[in-house]
Amino acid sequence: MPIIRKKLIAGNWKMNKTAGEGVTLAKEIVDAIGRETAVDAVLCPPFTALESVAHVLEGQAVKLGAQNMHPEKNGAYTGEVSAEMLRTLYVTHVILGHSERRTYFGETDAFINKKVLAALANELKPILCIGETLAEREGGSTLAVVQRQLEGALAGVKPEQLTSVVIAYEPVWAIGTGKVATTAQAQEVHAFIRELLTKLYGAPLAQKIRILYGGSMKPSNAPELLAQKDIDGGLIGGASLEAKSFVELVKAAMAVS
Numbered sequence: 029m030p031i032i033r034k035k036l037i038a039g040n041w042k043m044n045k046t047a048g049e050g051v052t053l054a055k056e057i058v059d060a061i062g063r064e065t066a067v068d069a070v071l072c073p074p075f076t077a078l079e080s081v082a083h084v085l086e087g088q089a090v091k092l093g094a095q096n097m098h099p100e101k102n103g104a105y106t107g108e109v110s111a112e113m114l115r116t117l118y119v120t121h122v123i124l125g126h127s128e129r130r131t132y133f134g135e136t137d138a139f140i141n142k143k144v145l146a147a148l149a150n151e152l153k154p155i156l157c158i159g160e161t162l163a164e165r166e167g168g169s170t171l172a173v174v175q176r177q178l179e180g181a182l183a184g185v186k187p188e189q190l191t192s193v194v195i196a197y198e199p200v201w202a203i204g205t206g207k208v209a210t211t212a213q214a215q216e217v218h219a220f221i222r223e224l225l226t227k228l229y230g231a232p233l234a235q236k237i238r239i240l241y242g243g244s245m246k247p248s249n250a251p252e253l254l255a256q257k258d259i260d261g262g263l264i265g266g267a268s269l270e271a272k273s274f275v276e277l278v279k280a281a282m283a284v285s
Contacts, residue, residue: 031235035254035281036194036261038070038093038155038240039268040123041077050077054084056271063089067281068261070121070155071268075109078117086118093121093155096129099142111150122147123263125157125181127200137180144181148189155194155263156181157242158221162201170199171220178224187229195221195239196263202243204265211252214241218258247276254284 045053050073061069072093073081085092098108114122124147125140140156147154158177160170174197185193197217199209209217218239225234241253242263253259261281267273 032285033236033238033260034066034068035285036068036070036238036240037274037278037281038072038121038123038194038196038261038263039274040072040095040126040242040263040265041074041268042095042128042265043074044269045073045077047077047080050074050081051084053269053271054081054090057274058084058088058090060271060275061090061278064278064282065089066285067278069278072121072123078114078119082117082119091120092118093123094119095123095126097122097124097143097147097152099139099146101146111146111152114152115150119152121153121155121194123155123157123196125177127157127159127198127203131200137177140181141183144193145184148185148192151192153192153194155196155240157196157198157263159198159200159243165199165201170217174217174221175224178221179228182228187233190225190229190233191236193237195225195237196242197221197239198242198263204244206244208244208249209241211256214243214253215256215258218256222258245277247273247280250277250280251283254281 070091070093072095082092094114098105124143129135144154160173164173222234238260240261240263241259245262246267
């Protein structure tokens, strides 16, 4: 009997929303979703809005995520925050290795790996982002890039820790561009990722790991994407900045759960 993986819809607000705006958006989402638990929903505001949004989500089914963190516990790292700092705000998830961090801030697989290990050590669930650029896809190296990033980021992660990790496949060429990988393209890479996880950790664990699609998922294309065997949810950018579209995505995930 196949394992039923609970769908997860995570909203990455990126550098959008003040604390006040974040509270308004979070309240609208909570009011619409209520205590719905058939699908996991996570909101990832910018650091400045985390505490305010945390108060809105207290006692609700919707969980709180951060967009980044530094691997060290504390120290002279101006502008950074640690896992411990996030934990004090009741953050449960943290996005790591997003392509924008890799592209604009030069984050390497080795550095992202340090973050993954630090997050797990502090009982935070990493949403680990991997994915290829347009040049890499056109050059036929999509699967090689995905394999390198996944193996690099998971180095040293113990089997018992793996179930706390969420993988997000984000083709870089489809983030915020309006371009979307076809359903077949997305499913192919998701299946490859699960196959890799099977080789690294064995089939029983690999079948439990949720693999999200991130790359211009919106209410119009979500039902088809979420119906795929290895697509377990979405890491949502633009469509998470408006309550109506985010809630529609959660409902789309509920429909196939």
